[in-house]
Amino acid sequence: MKRTILLSFLFLINLRILSGNDTELSFFCELPEKEFINLFADSSLIQELVDMKISIRVGLHDFGTGRTEVIQMLNQAEIPVYAWMLLPEEEGYWFNMHNGEKARKRYDDFKKWTTENNLKWEGIGLDIEPDMNDAKMAFSQPWKLAWKVYKRLYDNKSLKDAKDIYQSLISDMKTDGYTVESYIIPYLIEERANKTTSLQKVLGIVDIETDTEIPMLYTSLMDNPGILPLYIKKGHPAGIGSTGGGVNIGGFELAALTWEKLQRDILIASELTGELVIFCLETSVQKGFLNKIKNIDYSKQAPDLTMEIVRQEKTNKFIRSILVILDHPFWMTLAIFAIISGILFGIYKLMVFIISRARS
Secondary structure, three states: OHHHHHHHHHHHHHHHHHHHHOOEEEEEEOOOHHHHHHHOOOHHHHHHHHHOOOEEEEEEOOOOHHHHHHHHHHHHOOOOEEEEEOOOHHHOOOEOOOOHHHHHHHHHHHHHHHHHHOOOOOEEEEEEOOOHHHHHHHHHOHHHHHHHHHHHOOOHHHHHHHHHHHHHHHHHHHHOOOOEEEEEOOHHHHHHHHOOOHHHHHHOOOOOOOOEEEEEEEHHHHOOOOHHHHHOOOOOOEEEEOOOOOOOEOOEOOOOOOHHHHHHHHHHHHOOOOEEEEEOHHHHHHOOHHHHHHOOOOOOOOOOOHHHHHHHHHHHHHHHHHHHHHOOHHHHHHHHHHHHHHHHHHHHHHHHHHHHHHHO
16 A cells, blocks of 8 residues: 555656656747857857757847848757847837837838748747837836826727737738737736726737737746736746846846746746746856756745735736726826815915914
8 A cells, every 4th residue: 555655656746747847948039139149159059959949039139141040040950939020129129009010011021031041930929018219218208208108098099000900910920821929918918807908008018819928927027926827828838037138228127037036937837837938048048047947856846826826916906906097097187186186275275274373
């Protein structure tokens, strides 16, 4: 009997290890052309990616000759490469509500570049995030951005037009034989649950429908691993990180995870889904994380997240309330005006009282 129990226990441990090792890993790689070339100048990195069966989501800042040669090298090594579509910074960088036509032009240029150089892609990734120019304005002219955002709350037409443009573009991509995935802000899921559009209008993003959706669950930014079980859908990939890197906005960069926290997130997420996309490759290589990930012990038990999930659920509830308020901008404005008027009237009455007492 004891022998049977022992064998069963060992079987479960082995099953957990095997299950963990079956987790597919991918990395975002968001480097300008020169740095992108330098990263892959070491052929041992390519061999390591092959050995670990890792795919790459490459941010396409440009279609330069050096980037082309590296993509061809990755193709020859049979490393799956996804085309992570980006725009020049002055055009917004990420795809958003206001640059749909530029995104379409970018795709046309991408197709021409791909055909001319015989490049192979596992799929196309659309990164739906706020306009880079808005992000910069948040640091340099926050009040100007606030007024700009307030006016957007009334603009339903721009959101509808943008959604039509992007869904048409996605349809064309699929007709061309590509699978299309999107990288989304997790709170967009709260927007859907609320049936509101205020988050999209405030941030200038668009809720689009693609073959695969990857929520960007960066605990380095949100500081709560409770987001992982709340937003990871079984059978769907999840983005985790950040290990550092990415674009620099007004001198601000994303905080970076320590190895201990990245390992924690990998263990948690690997129990919930079979594919993880880590942001990002370049800093994981620089910090020696890649070798640690290769040797990660999936038999380790993920931490208990009961308290973290409760805390995140409270945050989500608060966000849903704010989204409902923002979805009715006229009544919100009226309420704010009434509150400010009440405060000013109270101050006026207090001053009258003080003056009258002083005179008496």
